Amino acid sequence: MKRVHEIVNPVVMGNEESMYELFAHLRDEEPVAYFDHPDFEPFWVLTRHQDIKHVSQKNDVFINNPRTIIVQRAFEQMLLEQFGTRNGLETLIHMDNPKHRELRGVTREWFKPSPIGRLTPMIExxxxxxxxxxxxxxxxxxxxxxxxxxxxxxxxxxxxxxEPEEEGMMLKLTQELFGSEDPEQGRGGDLSDRMSVLMDFFAYFKNVVEDRKKNPSDDLASVLANAMVGGKPMEELDQISYFIITATAGHDTTSATIGGGLKALMEFPDQLRKLQEDPSLLKSAAKEMIRWVSPVRHMMRTCTEDVEFHGQKVRSGESLALWYPSANRDARAIANPDSFDVTRDNREQLAFGYGGHMCLGQHLAVLEVECFFRELLPRLESIELAGDPQWVRAVFVGGLKSLPVRYKLN
Incomplete structure (x- = not known):
């Protein structure tokens, strides 16, 4: 029986066990599956590592516009009417070259390893x-x-x-954006509620842009507010979209990794002991946590020419959904993928994407995870679950929303 329809079920995707069981089935039985549902524009589902890596390498054949993530047909129409595109606010993840290359260049220097490394004392x-x-x-x-x-x-x-006093508001908006399908996190059940979340983000960062133009400082907001692209000031919609992806993906995915990473250390206590005995493994452990959790579940690409996967023809103009958690548990590419191994060489993991759209903030994410566990583990004498973990019901970006623990710190 075909099970590809489950891929948009937030209950299935909001549970670690059911999500990975579905991915295992799709990789083996339906590696190129056609999804057709009255509430969504049709698309193809790719779950194998080699296929997802192949698509990610060819940005001219598989483009980000006009569909970048899975949303309902009716919401795509609302975004089109409000913003003029089916993606809505056009962030870096929605763009193709040459615009993507130009706008990525605005903050490229900020997110390189050396500048990120200088943030270490603050992060520690x-x-x-x-x-x-x-x-x-x-x-x-x-x-x-x-x-x-x-x-x-x-x-x-x-x-x-x-400002610190505005972090609560930013956290709530992020949860409403990424957890829109979760009854405990979404703003409401209507598509208009999702639109109102986007508009609240827009209004907030519009004020930030205006302030940093008048009062520039040495923060990233000032870089974005005063950026020049092609010899002209960056367009306001691009600026605000840039802020939104940086502010939301810049913390939610790392939060999911740290929560899921701690859960993995409790499930694999030998790996916890290994890290406590050898802190030099913390950087590779951070990368393993990112593979293990893979908080960004999918991205979409649209074909610009006819292509073929495993004998199945995908035509020009049709879209593909790339499932990163599935790729990162694919034994065809990753040895013992269901084992958490802090010594693993993670060069083949795809949690940050691959190719020209590889996550701009990857070095920051690794550093944050590494710094947190470098502080925690020497002080941690014991830890165990104190209740059942719960996951966000989400199809796009997901992770734990509750992890009750009992512990002893020195």
Whole structure:
């Protein structure tokens, strides 16, 4: 029986066990599956590592516009009417060359390893604040809602230049955006509620742009607000879209990785001991956590010519959904993919994407994860689950929303 229709079910995708069971089935039985549903424009589903990597390498054959993530047909129409595109606010993930190359260049220097490395003392300080908070909570907490949601948020807001008192609002908007299908996180059940979340983001960052144009400083907000593209000031819609993707993806995905990473260390206690005995493994452990969680579930590409996968013809103009968590558990490309291994060489993992659209913030994400566990693990004497973990019901970006733990810190 074909099961590809389950790929848009937030209940299936909002549970680690059911999501990976579905991916295993699709990789083996339906590696190139056609999704046709009255609520969505049709698309093809790719779940094997080699296919997803191949598509990601060929940005001229498989383009990001006009569809970048899976949304309902009716919402695509609303975005088209509001913004003039089916993607709505056009961020870096929605763009093709040459525009993508030009706008990516605006912050490329900011996100290179050397400039990111200079942020280490600031990130270490924020990591210590949050491990200290764990200690102050007295040995029990919900690690996600108390710790892992807030630590990367503080980091990226510091980099952008958002005031600490506005972080709660930014967290709520991000959860409403990425968790729109989750009854505990979405703003409401109507598509208009999703649009109102986007418009709230737009209004907030419009004010930030105007402020940094008048009062520039050394933060990333000032870089974006005063950027020149092709010899002209960056267009306002591009600026605000840039802010939104940086502010949301810049913390939510890292939060998911840290929460899922701690859960993995509890499930694989030998790996926890290995890290505590050899902290030099923390960087590779951070990359393994990112593979293990793969918080960005999918992206879409549209074919500019007829192509073929495993004997199945995909025609020009048709769209493909690339499923990164599935690629990162594909034994055809990754040895023992269902084992969490902090010594793994993760050059083949695709959690950051691949090719020209590889995540701009990848070095920052690895550093944040590494710094947090570098602070936590030497102080951690014991840790165990204190309740059942829960996941966000989400098809695009997902991870844990609750991880009750009991622990002892020194």
């Amino acid at each position: 300080s924020i990591a210590k604040e949050h491990v200290d908070k764990m200690q102050a909570l007295g040995g029990t907490c919900d690690f996600v809602s108390d710790i892992s949601l807030h630590y990367p948020l503080r980091v990226i807001m510091s980099i952008i230049g958002v």
